[in-house]
Amino acid sequence: MNRLLVTAIGIVAAVGLSALVFIGINKLFDQAERRFAFFNAIVGGVASLIIFGLLWGNRVIATPEVVTLIATLIGAATGLGLGVIKAPRGRLLIGLGGGAALGLLLGLSVRSPFWPAIDPVAAGIGIVSGALLGYLVWTLTGRKGSKTPHLLLGLAVGWLVGAWLAADFAVTLTEDGVLQGATVGTQAEAVLVAVVLGLLAGGWAGSIPYPDDVTRTSIAAGSRKYIFLVPALLFVIGTLVVPLGRTIWLGFLTGSPRNLEWTGLTNYGDILTDPGILDLSDWTSMFSGRLFWGAVVLIVLGVVLGRWLGRSSGSGLGTGFSLSAGTLMLIAGGVVLLGFSVFVAIRGTIPNNLWWIFSVIAFAVTLGLGVAVLADRSKGENLAKSLIFLPMAISFVGASVIWRLMYIARPPQDPQTGVFNTVWVQIGEWSNSDTASAIISAGLALIVVGLLYLGWRGWRAEQNAMVAGSLALTLPLIFLIYRFLGPGIGGFVINEATGDVVAAPVLFIQEAPWNNFWLMVVFIWIQTGFAMVIFSAAIKAVPEELLEAARIDGATESQTFWRVTVPQIYPTIGVVTTTLIVTVLKVFDIPKVMTNGNFDTQVLANEMWQKAFTELDFGVGSAVAVILFIGVLPVMFINIRRMQKERLA
Amino acid sequence: MTATAAKGGPRQPIGKRIYGFLRAIPTWVLWTLVLLWTIPTFGLFVNSFRTRDAQRNSGWWLAFQDNANGYDFPTLDNYQEVLFPDVGAGLGNALLNSASIAIVATIIPIAIAAFAAYAFAWIDFKGREWMFIGTVALLAVPTQVSLIPLLSAYSSGVHMTIPIIERTITLIPDANLAGTIPAVWLTHTGFALPFAIFLLHNYIAGLPKDIFESARIDGADHFKIFYKLVVPLSVPVLAAFAIFQFLWTWNDYLIALTMIGGNRVALPATIVVASLAGEFGAREHLLTAGAFVITVVPLVVFFALQRFFVRGVTAGSVKG
Numbered sequence: 005m006n007r008l009l010v011t012a013i014g015i016v017a018a019v020g021l022s023a024l025v026f027i028g029i030n031k032l033f034d035q036a037e038r039r040f041a042f043f044n045a046i047v048g049g050v051a052s053l054i055i056f057g058l059l060w061g062n063r064v065i066a067t068p069e070v071v072t073l074i075a076t077l078i079g080a081a082t083g084l085g086l087g088v089i090k091a092p093r094g095r096l097l098i099g100l101g102g103g104a105a106l107g108l109l110l111g112l113s114v115r116s117p118f119w120p121a122i123d124p125v126a127a128g129i130g131i132v133s134g135a136l137l138g139y140l141v142w143t144l145t146g147r148k149g150s151k152t153p154h155l156l157l158g159l160a161v162g163w164l165v166g167a168w169l170a171a172d173f174a175v176t177l178t179e180d181g182v183l184q185g186a187t188v189g190t191q192a193e194a195v196l197v198a199v200v201l202g203l204l205a206g207g208w209a210g211s212i213p214y215p216d217d218v219t220r221t222s223i224a225a226g227s228r229k230y231i232f233l234v235p236a237l238l239f240v241i242g243t244l245v246v247p248l249g250r251t252i253w254l255g256f257l258t259g260s261p262r263n264l265e266w267t268g269l270t271n272y273g274d275i276l277t278d279p280g281i282l283d284l285s286d287w288t289s290m291f292s293g294r295l296f297w298g299a300v301v302l303i304v305l306g307v308v309l310g311r312w313l314g315r316s317s318g319s320g321l322g323t324g325f326s327l328s329a330g331t332l333m334l335i336a337g338g339v340v341l342l343g344f345s346v347f348v349a350i351r352g353t354i355p356n357n358l359w360w361i362f363s364v365i366a367f368a369v370t371l372g373l374g375v376a377v378l379a380d381r382s383k384g385e386n387l388a389k390s391l392i393f394l395p396m397a398i399s400f401v402g403a404s405v406i407w408r409l410m411y412i413a414r415p416p417q418d419p420q421t422g423v424f425n426t427v428w429v430q431i432g433e434w435s436n437s438d439t440a441s442a443i444i445s446a447g448l449a450l451i452v453v454g455l456l457y458l459g460w461r462g463w464r465a466e467q468n469a470m471v472a473g474s475l476a477l478t479l480p481l482i483f484l485i486y487r488f489l490g491p492g493i494g495g496f497v498i499n500e501a502t503g504d505v506v507a508a509p510v511l512f513i514q515e516a517p518w519n520n521f522w523l524m525v526v527f528i529w530i531q532t533g534f535a536m537v538i539f540s541a542a543i544k545a546v547p548e549e550l551l552e553a554a555r556i557d558g559a560t561e562s563q564t565f566w567r568v569t570v571p572q573i574y575p576t577i578g579v580v581t582t583t584l585i586v587t588v589l590k591v592f593d594i595p596k597v598m599t600n601g602n603f604d605t606q607v608l609a610n611e612m613w614q615k616a617f618t619e620l621d622f623g624v625g626s627a628v629a630v631i632l633f634i635g636v637l638p639v640m641f642i643n644i645r646r647m648q649k650e651r652l653a
Numbered sequence: 654m655t656a657t658a659a660k661g662g663p664r665q666p667i668g669k670r671i672y673g674f675l676r677a678i679p680t681w682v683l684w685t686l687v688l689l690w691t692i693p694t695f696g697l698f699v700n701s702f703r704t705r706d707a708q709r710n711s712g713w714w715l716a717f718q719d720n721a722n723g724y725d726f727p728t729l730d731n732y733q734e735v736l737f738p739d740v741g742a743g744l745g746n747a748l749l750n751s752a753s754i755a756i757v758a759t760i761i762p763i764a765i766a767a768f769a770a771y772a773f774a775w776i777d778f779k780g781r782e783w784m785f786i787g788t789v790a791l792l793a794v795p796t797q798v799s800l801i802p803l804l805s806a807y808s809s810g811v812h813m814t815i816p817i818i819e820r821t822i823t824l825i826p827d828a829n830l831a832g833t834i835p836a837v838w839l840t841h842t843g844f845a846l847p848f849a850i851f852l853l854h855n856y857i858a859g860l861p862k863d864i865f866e867s868a869r870i871d872g873a874d875h876f877k878i879f880y881k882l883v884v885p886l887s888v889p890v891l892a893a894f895a896i897f898q899f900l901w902t903w904n905d906y907l908i909a910l911t912m913i914g915g916n917r918v919a920l921p922a923t924i925v926v927a928s929l930a931g932e933f934g935a936r937e938h939l940l941t942a943g944a945f946v947i948t949v950v951p952l953v954v955f956f957a958l959q960r961f962f963v964r965g966v967t968a969g970s971v972k973g
Contacts, residue, residue, distance in 0.1 A: 247799035422712070593907065616800065
């Protein structure tokens with residue numbers, strides 16, 4: 005109960021505080037128009053508070069609480085005075101007075117390590133360059149108004165840098181953030197520097213003329229964009245832009261987090277030569293794998309079938325190649341197998357990431373598009389779609405646990421409790437029983453015959469899609485029949501000595517390299533819903549007239565789909581693909597929870613995390629993060645181009 | 654397809670039958686896929702009500718035999734053990750943390766992003782387009798690039814060394830945020846903003862121009878227009894983003910793991926479940942109940958507010 009209360013209070017406080025600050029600032033700038041004195045007093049107070057607060061945070065001032073409070077009051081009083089008095093001389097006096105008071109306060113409270121030993125040369129250079137800078141700014145901004153404020157502000161900045169920051173003070177920041185040092189300057193010098201600084205800054209504030217009604221209105225109105233934008237920009241810059249820059253910088257350093265040293269590109273060199281991250285040594289083995297030759301056969305078959313059907317087809321929209329679900333299925337299947345054969349041969353973290361991208365895009369896009377098309381012409385469309393989409397709401401952690409349950413492998417003598425292994429071992433049993441494999445083969449053969457019949461009818465009706473589709477579907481079935489009757493299929497091994505058939509469950513999570521694919525399945529399971537929803541919306545947005553026109557011209561369903569619908573949703577396919585690339589590249593949770601990068605399933609995001617937060621090697625961790633960032637750069641570039649076209653056109 | 658039936662001529666009945674069969678194929682294939690997609694979650698659901706031994710000895714599809722085999726089914730023991738700290742993993746406390754993270758990390762970005770989206774859409778200023786594109790482009794930046802600097806900022810403040818004079822100044826003092834929930838709030842807020850601004854901007858920029866003009870003629874300033882007009886009119890998109898962000902933060906693992914790390918009292922539910930999963934074995938039977946508990950909240954949100962959620966996911970991907 006206690007915890008609940010604390011949580012609730014925390015939530016209310018966080019939300020309430022942010023709301024109050026925001027509304028307060030808006031209300032404050034409302035005052036600029038009518039109650040300028042009040043507005044000015046608050047601005048003066050807040051400005052002093054920020055400056056002295058920063059000094060407090062840097063442990064520059066003694067008794068910071070009291071000093072900051074007094075400084076805030078002086079700042080507010082000065083602001084109030086400047087908001088009331090309109091005569092230039094009076095304003096200058098108030099500005100100088102307030103500035104001197106703040107300067108004196110600062111000079112007296114500065115802690116001894118920060119007392120500066122003034123170097124006349126540096127101070128002189130500071131003053132001159134400050135004045136020049138002020139004059140330059142005044143000239144560049146169009147010589148509006150008097151040049152005095154600009155000059156004074158420039159002088160103040162120059163003095164601050166030349167007399168104080170460039171001076172010698174004996175302070176050093178030790179590793180645990182404690183300030184140490186012997187006195188080099190004197191307190192008198194500190195007071196002198198601070199008071200002159202205060203006078204210059206106060207003079208600047210006092211020499212700005214009292215704003216007229218128009219100026220005040222434009223302060224009130226023009227400030228809105230900043231008030232509205234600054235919180236967002238602060239967060240974006242603070243959590244994304246600056247950390248990104250810092251990570252890039254850290255990528256060039258090495259050492260313990262407290263003691264980093266420049267090493268140039270060493271981290272990147274180490275990463276790219278690490279065989280765990282990129283191992284090309286075994287790439288020739290892909291040519292000896294069945295996967296590779298299967299892929300070649302499928303692609304060749306698809307191309308030949310497509311050419312043959314395309315040439316013989318006489319229908320209006322026909323070209324040299326018949327693009328249909330069937331031919332495409334063959335070619336796409338071949339390409340997927342080809343990709344897999346490459347990633348099975350080339351191992352390491354970076355190839356793993358590429359494999360992830362390859363399969364997630366191949367499967368999530370195909371399945372998503374497929375489901376969207378199927379749902380468009382099926383019963384119970386909405387329910388089916390929400391059930392497929394449902395995994396999108398589940399966390400990666402939850403999904404990993406769910407799929408571990410699917411992948412469980414129990415010892416061969418025990419009953420399997422995972423769905424996959426149960427099915428696989430059962431198939432193995434069937435394929436070793438003569439009756440079962442005969443029945444299954446007969447059933448499959450019947451389906452093959454049915455498909456061939458369909459193909460023949462399609463041939464008669466000049467429906468190339470049906471021909472190619474049926475032929476493409478028969479291939480895997482024929483392969484299955486061959487396995488059942490011939491060498492067998494499923495999870496079993498034959499004990500050579502006794503001839504017994506023993507169940508052989510697959511260790512889906514442990515057996516490299518295919519365990520990578522089983523992890524990807526989890527991600528595909530989640531992301532298919534995403535692709536489906538977007539494709540579904542895009543398909544429904546294709547103008548009905550276009551489809552109607554194509555049908556009137558005699559296009560078949562599949563021609564309408566491939567030549568009208570698909571070109572219309574090309575941009576959507578691009579968007580889905582780029583979005584998926586970004587999501588997949590940073591996949592972290594699934595490998596972390598399922599294998600923690602063991603068994604050859606490491607990916608960059610997890611590598612980065614382990615290097616940075618378990619081994620505390622910020623340099624290499626940052627370098628890995630930068631590699632990830634380089635991976636998304638093309639996508640970022642594409643996105644920017646797309647937005648430019650949409651917005652600036 | 655009509656061609657098939659016409660060409661079939663005298664054998665039309667068979668043609669028709671084939672045609673009808675072909676017509677039904679999409680439905681069959683679709684529902685087979687749906688079944689495949691639902692089985693994993695359903696299996697988890699069933700197993701979470703089975704005892705430890707039952708889970709080890711047979712698959713969830715045999716749950717109805719449990720009572721015959723001497724196991725209790727359905728039983729709530731797993732839930733009891735996983736939820737209450739004196740018995741087991743203490744997921745109850747972690748759920749509170751999850752709620753606290755998700756609620757705040759949803760509300761703050763909405764507010765901040767709504768202001769910014771309004772400014773990008775309806776306040777004219779120099780460089781607006783580029784600033785907007787730059788902000789939204791950050792959508793693609795992987796979270797990983799920010800983690801190290803952010804964590805060190807939370808734990809030891811932000812310091813900057815001025816190059817030539819070699820002085821280090823402290824911009825933000827050490828606030829000791831590392832290991833606390835506010836650190837997660839801040840991080841989520843920052844990472845959510847590019848998407849939030851993008852989503853809300855698309856909607857707010859599409860509101861009719863007339864209402865803004867007439868409001869301005871009536872003397873309303875930007876702040877008034879914002880909370881009197883824009884907020885009420887944007888409720889659908891605000892809801893869409895809220896649901897999206899709530900699920901995102903509730904489901905988040907990486908950011909909480911990095912920012913909270915070893916502080917056991919502040920850990921959200923995803924981390925507790927993931928660490929249960931990391932134990933391999935000992936309390937594996939609790940894993941099903943734990944995973945189901947952290948999944949139930951998103952599922953309820955999903956089914957209750959699916960329309961908004963879909964809108965949040967698809968916004969911007971389909972042109973509009």
